[in-house]
Amino acid sequence: MNNLPKSYLERCTNEQLLKRIENLPFNGLEELIDIYANQLKKLKSSGTQEKNVSSKFKKKPPAKELPFLLEKMRKSVDKFLNLEKEEIPFCNIAYFGADTISVGGPSGLYHYSRQLIEVERCSKKNLCWLLAHEYAHHVQFSIMNPPFLSQNSSALPELELSTNLQYSIFLEGHADGVARHVSQRHTRRHSFSAFAIPPVKRMYLTLQYAKKEKLSTKEITDHHDLGNLLFAYLEHREGPGIYKAMVHGEYDW
Numbered sequence: 257m258n259n260l261p262k263s264y265l266e267r268c269t270n271e272q273l274l275k276r277i278e279n280l281p282f283n284g285l286e287e288l289i290d291i292y293a294n295q296l297k298k299l300k301s302s303g304t305q306e307k308n309v310s311s312k313f314k315k316k317p318p319a320k321e322l323p324f325l326l327e328k329m330r331k332s333v334d335k336f337l338n339l340e341k342e343e344i345p346f347c348n349i350a351y352f353g354a355d356t357i358s359v360g361g362p363s364g365l366y367h368y369s370r371q372l373i374e375v376e377r378c379s380k381k382n383l384c385w386l387l388a389h390e391y392a393h394h395v396q397f398s399i400m401n402p403p404f405l406s407q408n409s410s411a412l413p414e415l416e417l418s419t420n421l422q423y424s425i426f427l428e429g430h431a432d433g434v435a436r437h438v439s440q441r442h443t444r445r446h447s448f449s450a451f452a453i454p455p456v457k458r459m460y461l462t463l464q465y466a467k468k469e470k471l472s473t474k475e476i477t478d479h480h481d482l483g484n485l486l487f488a489y490l491e492h493r494e495g496p497g498i499y500k501a502m503v504h505g506e507y508d509w
């Protein structure tokens with residue numbers, strides 16, 4: 257039996273997801289925390305030798321550059337998820353408008369009804385995982401057909417989903433996993449560790465919070481945290497191929 261905190265399992269109502277994380281053949285949180293702590297340590301130590309490349313990725317790009325950045329991340333996500341032959345609808349991108357309330361820190365939204373990704377103005381190093389995460393939502397809504405969409409197709413999923421935990425845990429855990437792997441690939445390609453630090457750190461902190469039973473106090477973001485937590489277990493057991501398998505229908509909601 258795994259040692260996932262009971263309070264979180266009780267809140268996850270996705271039967272398929274729960275079935276997959278039952279009876280995990282390892283001791284759970286401690287082991288996962290070690291894995292992500294080591295990844296983070298490695299990324300941070302290589303970061304000290306990358307001063308020369310860092311300035312070009314530290315700048316906040318102008319709005320007109322966003323479509324090119326999204327195109328780069330789209331290619332990476334499509335490759336990771338084996339979607340290169342699929343017809344994914346076009347997705348627009350913009351910075352948040354003046355009326356959007358910032359939640360602090362780099363953040364983004366995917367609007368299903370407008371096929372639009374909106375992101376906060378931030379540096380290229382943060383845009384890497386942010387765009388990969390939001391584009392992963394675009395893929396989910398374009399080809400995975402989340403069951404609730406039939407009744408609610410005009411809603412803004414990122415907001416609407418906060419009341420629909422069953423699906424949001426799945427969608428956010430999946431999108432965060434995709435963003436983490438794609439950012440790690442970019443890190444290797446550009447020899448720039450800062451691309452992968454935010455998503456790996458996010459996973460590490462989520463696991464630490466879970467260990468201290470503190471996740472439930474973070475109400476606004478808990479579908480991300482719960483998703484990360486459950487996907488950390490699932491990925492550890494079944495490997496990073498789960499993200500691709502889910503997109504290609506080898507998984508029930």
Ligand SMILES: [Zn+2]
Nearest residue numbers: 389393428431
């Ligand atoms: Zn999201």
